[in-house]
Amino acid sequence: MTGRRGGIGEDGWWIDAFRRSPARLGGAREYKEWQHFLVHARDVHLLVNFSLIDDTWTGGAEVGRVIALARREGWEGDVERIAPEDMDLAAGRIDARFGRHAMRFDGRSYHIEVELARRPLKAHLRFDPTSVPAVAWNQPLAASRSLSWLFVPRLEATGEIELRGERFAFERAPAYHDHNWGHFRWGDDFSWEWGSALSWDPACPWSLVYMRMADRRRTRVICQGLYLWRNESHHRVFRDRQVSVQWQGPWRSGRSLKVPRVMGLLSPGEGGDLPNRIEVRGVSGDDEVTLAFEPADAAEVVMPSEVAPTEIAALHECWGRVRAWGRVGGEEVALDGPGVFEFVRD
Amino acid sequence: MVQGSLNSSGIEGDLVSLLERSLDAIAEAVPACHAALRAALEGMSVGVTMGDDRLRATFSRDVVHLSRELTGADVEIRTTRRTVLEIVEDGLPLDVAVWNDAVAVQGTLDAVARVHEGLRIYTHGAVRTPKSAGLLARFREDARR
Numbered sequence: 311m312t313g314r315r316g317g318i319g320e321d322g323w324w325i326d327a328f329r330r331s332p333a334r335l336g337g338a339r340e341y342k343e344w345q346h347f348l349v350h351a352r353d354v355h356l357l358v359n360f361s362l363i364d365d366t367w368t369g370g371a372e373v374g375r376v377i378a379l380a381r382r383e384g385w386e387g388d389v390e391r392i393a394p395e396d397m398d399l400a401a402g403r404i405d406a407r408f409g410r411h412a413m414r415f416d417g418r419s420y421h422i423e424v425e426l427a428r429r430p431l432k433a434h435l436r437f438d439p440t441s442v443p444a445v446a447w448n449q450p451l452a453a454s455r456s457l458s459w460l461f462v463p464r465l466e467a468t469g470e471i472e473l474r475g476e477r478f479a480f481e482r483a484p485a486y487h488d489h490n491w492g493h494f495r496w497g498d499d500f501s502w503e504w505g506s507a508l509s510w511d512p513a514c515p516w517s518l519v520y521m522r523m524a525d526r527r528r529t530r531v532i533c534q535g536l537y538l539w540r541n542e543s544h545h546r547v548f549r550d551r552q553v554s555v556q557w558q559g560p561w562r563s564g565r566s567l568k569v570p571r572v573m574g575l576l577s578p579g580e581g582g583d584l585p586n587r588i589e590v591r592g593v594s595g596d597d598e599v600t601l602a603f604e605p606a607d608a609a610e611v612v613m614p615s616e617v618a619p620t621e622i623a624a625l626h627e628c629w630g631r632v633r634a635w636g637r638v639g640g641e642e643v644a645l646d647g648p649g650v651f652e653f654v655r656d
Numbered sequence: 657m658v659q660g661s662l663n664s665s666g667i668e669g670d671l672v673s674l675l676e677r678s679l680d681a682i683a684e685a686v687p688a689c690h691a692a693l694r695a696a697l698e699g700m701s702v703g704v705t706m707g708d709d710r711l712r713a714t715f716s717r718d719v720v721h722l723s724r725e726l727t728g729a730d731v732e733i734r735t736t737r738r739t740v741l742e743i744v745e746d747g748l749p750l751d752v753a754v755w756n757d758a759v760a761v762q763g764t765l766d767a768v769a770r771v772h773e774g775l776r777i778y779t780h781g782a783v784r785t786p787k788s789a790g791l792l793a794r795f796r797e798d799a800r801r
Contacts, residue, residue, distance in 0.1 A: 614780065
């Protein structure tokens with residue numbers, strides 16, 4: 311047991327509450343918001359995402375979406391669309407029901423319940439934060455577009471995942487959580503790279519998050535950052551010109567799971583333009599940290615573009631090994647563990 | 657937008673009825689996709705056989721004409737409802753289905769390439785159309801019969 315305490319706590323819970331679309335009240339449209347969780351158990355990995363979307367194809371009505379992806383000797387999972395009448399949530403509250411799925415916050419821990427209707431995947435999990443969150447509001451994404459986020463880089467997940475009839479129970483598995491919200495369309499002139507890095511060793515004090523926002527063709531970086539936590543606390547942030555990124559590639563991922571599966575017709579073949587190694591280096595004064603990620607596997611969430619009627623946008627969820635090394639404040643930084651890097655591509 | 661040659665005993669779940677409703681729904685929800693589909697396949701006829709069910713879709717600049725007569729199709733496709741569901745719901749790659757003869761395609765290379773592009777545009781329209789879920793559910797029901 312690490313003994314760390316983190317998270318938003320009983321007094322700060324409001325910061326991670328759902329905002330919901332202002333379009334419901336006559337405000338700006340094209341709103342998107344999601345609560346995102348990653349779990350790295352030794353035998354199985356899980357991604358769960360609860361989303362709210364102003365649906366372009368139904369006149370902008372707010373609909374829900376739940377993504378659940380599990381990785382063990384291959385991938386399983388799906389995207390489920392949740393009709394407004396099947397959701398129970400409120401602005402200013404974390405607790406939410408999305409059809410058969412639910413998330414809630416008890417003042418200390420997050421709880422999620424997921425059960426896919428058409429695929430053999432269920433999860434009942436508790437997430438105990440062991441790091442304080444970072445919050446950033448209205449970060450530039452594209453022209454007249456911005457994105458806000460909160461991330462809790464390190465949590466411990468306890469519970470059970472049932473995958474293809476096989477049950478995996480675990481305690482205090484490394485986990486990650488973030489919450490994003492903003493107004494944009496899939497297909498707007500942006501792309502992003504977002505990575506989380508955790509250690510398999512519960513005694514390791516380090517965790518990291520990397521983000522880079524760029525234009526759609528990735529010719530211009532809009533903002534970038536490398537965030538280092540030491541135990542439960544923010545420790546060092548490297549931003550923009552303090553960060554350099556190197557790629558090796560391309561990575562031949564082979565056929566990956568694409569969800570919803572019908573979108574495989576629109577995004578056939580291998581994942582496009584992904585690195586087989588990415589190194590992110592943050593340097594400022596005497597402080598220097600390098601984060602390296604090598605993907606082993608990927609699944610793809612494919613969405614119809616909201617800008618062009620015969621194009622798509624894809625989130626490549628890449629799972630693999632992360633290592634970090636460096637020195638901050640005279641102290642050595644070292645990390646080796648599981649990571650997930652998300653790449654937005656056409 | 658769609659002219660259907662349905663006889664008085666046309667069954668709602670048959671291929672022609674389902675495709676007619678699907679194309680009408682796409683024309684309503686995503687007119688740009690419907691226009692792109694007609695443009696991509698203008699002047700062509702595509703025949704589809706699924707078990708005992710068959711249709712021919714003939715594309716002009718302004719309309720799509722559906723009938724149950726297969727003769728005269730530029731490209732003929734033969735498959736089953738089960739295979740279509742495996743592609744749409746189970747992630748069976750289309751190229752694998754073709755290689756395994758679960759989808760048989762006959763036509764000139766150029767015509768087949770145009771039909772493939774038409775399928776891509778049709779899918780773009782369908783995934784953006786709210787009514788597609790209900791039509792797919794009906795298609796799935798009839799696959800179980």
